[in-house]
Amino acid sequence: KFIGNLENITFTEGFLESKEHGGFLFVMPTFQKLDDLELPKTPFLCGILIQKQEVPWAKVFPIRLMLRLGAEYGVYPTPLTSIRHRKPLFGERGHTVMNLLVDLRNYQYTLHTIDNLFIHMEMGRSCIKIPLNRYNEVMKVMNTSNEHVISIGASFSAEADSHLVCVQNSDGVYQTQANSSTGQPRKVTGASFVVFNGALKTSSGFLAKSSIVEDGLMVQITPETMEGLRQALRGKKDFKITCGKVDSGDLREYVDICWVQNEEKTNMRITSPIDGKSMEGTQNEKIVQEGDFEMDGKLIKCTEVFYLVKASELCSHPPYQFAKEIALACCAALCHHLKTLKNNGMNKIGLRVSMDTDMVEYQAGSGGQLLPQHYLNDLDSALIPVIHGGTSDATKLPLEIELIFFITESLMM
The missing domain is CATH 3.30.1360.220 (Domain of unknown function (DUF3480), N-terminal subdomain)
Structure with missing residues (x-):
């Protein structure tokens, strides 16, 4: 499951030896001190353990619960550490x-x-x-x-x-x-x-x-x-x-x-998995992907698209539908390689497509490196027909987009 800022995961049964634990509220750090903590690459979220009686607020109005936790424990806007067996803050x-x-x-x-x-x-x-x-x-x-x-x-x-x-x-x-x-x-x-x-x-x-x-x-x-x-x-x-x-x-x-x-500033500290290029200030959009691509207990999903051409140069409507078509073609091409990719640490993949009247190209990479050639061979046959279909309307060019994919464990294992 993909989780964003102020979203939640809830439990139906007990967790950490308590039936009162209701789930986690996820928050993006802002003013909290993060000294001496071993942190993943940005962006990341911190999960705060919440009590069963707090779950309704996490679901319908999470900012209220986040700020209430901060007031209770003297941290602004909210603590990043969890306190077990505490009393619920809402009844x-x-x-x-x-x-x-x-x-x-x-x-x-x-x-x-x-x-x-x-x-x-x-x-x-x-x-x-x-x-x-x-x-x-x-x-x-x-x-x-x-x-x-x-x-x-x-x-x-x-x-x-x-x-x-x-x-x-x-x-x-x-x-x-x-x-x-x-x-x-x-x-x-x-x-x-x-x-x-x-x-x-x-x-x-x-x-x-x-x-x-x-x-x-x-x-x-x-x-x-x-x-x-x-x-x-x-x-x-x-x-x-x-x-x-x-x-x-x-x-x-x-x-x-x-x-x-x-x-x-949008997308602060976010960089491309292909080459580390900064995405700060770049317009982006979540992608709702229809259909799952699963193989060998792994699942690949496109989560968002970044529009790298300046907003002023984009046509009035960003090419969301075209981005979805590219995402589906890429998922289909990489589906047979999911286990190998994930085992090699390539679980976050970027695909950048650049198009103009006289130029069409794409790059795919993970962890700052381009994907090895044998993956690109499969991508070629899947992507090139879709990309060329997108160049037929010259009014929508130039175009440069980057799609982000994640490979996760499949729940159907």
Whole structure:
């Protein structure tokens, strides 16, 4: 199973001599000290052992559990070590705002979390930063929400110096704390979600209301303001919500919705398995592969594609379908060699395809070395027809993509 940041593996039976252990929550290290630890090559994830009663939060709203662990053990944003036989940090669900936003019972739906969307709260102002390249995801949230409520999950922000934490006390009541990276007074505090509720009556005497609820931000607005917000989001326009009483003069707070270029560097420290070339800042996409390629108890899967040509030079739609066709051809070609490849330590393979009007070539490698020739012979016969099919449309050239494959143990052994 392939696991990403803030994803989980859960157990149905006991583990490490305890029936209370529920699984692992996987996190990408950020501010934690990693001195004196023997670490694998980046990128890597750390698995934190979680308790059975914490599993629902790991499944539907993992950032809440991650930050709560950090507050409990005095690490920001979360510890990377596991503590066995500890008390669970969440108990019976009780009255939480999340009962309205996620399915904590059957996990049929959850809060849509948008990568690199950040909620920053400062004195008198909250700013919701939406990356321009996540516009389609924002539209998906709008199209699936009802007319009165828009709710969005946020990412953990490395720009904030602290973060809201939701704590459930011994009576089951949910309360708000904050955990800080420095222990110093907080300037910018991150939040984990925002809810815009468009049911505020004009007769309430408020322009809008902004308040902290658990580890998120609740913004109550009038139906007219909600309509303005929806139009702004559809048009990728910034939008300012003024909060406070109609007659309160200068006592105002503001909620700013801002579209931003994605400032976060993507794919930090990620390099190509072919030749160690840096992938930092390169646009990439997960690949959903149809069908399994298994042989001798091993399985090969393509997990993602990197678009090495600059985004400005790409056609309006990255060639995802073409990348999938190449991935399937490569899996079919290497299927007979999986055991040998894995036994020789070549379990992560890169395939780079470069195409222009007068040039077509590919390279395949692992661990910084090109694959031996006998593998390339099989790849030639599988890939060349697919690649030449992709050069027929000159409007989509030049094109350079790199696909990443992993060889793992098959569960069907």
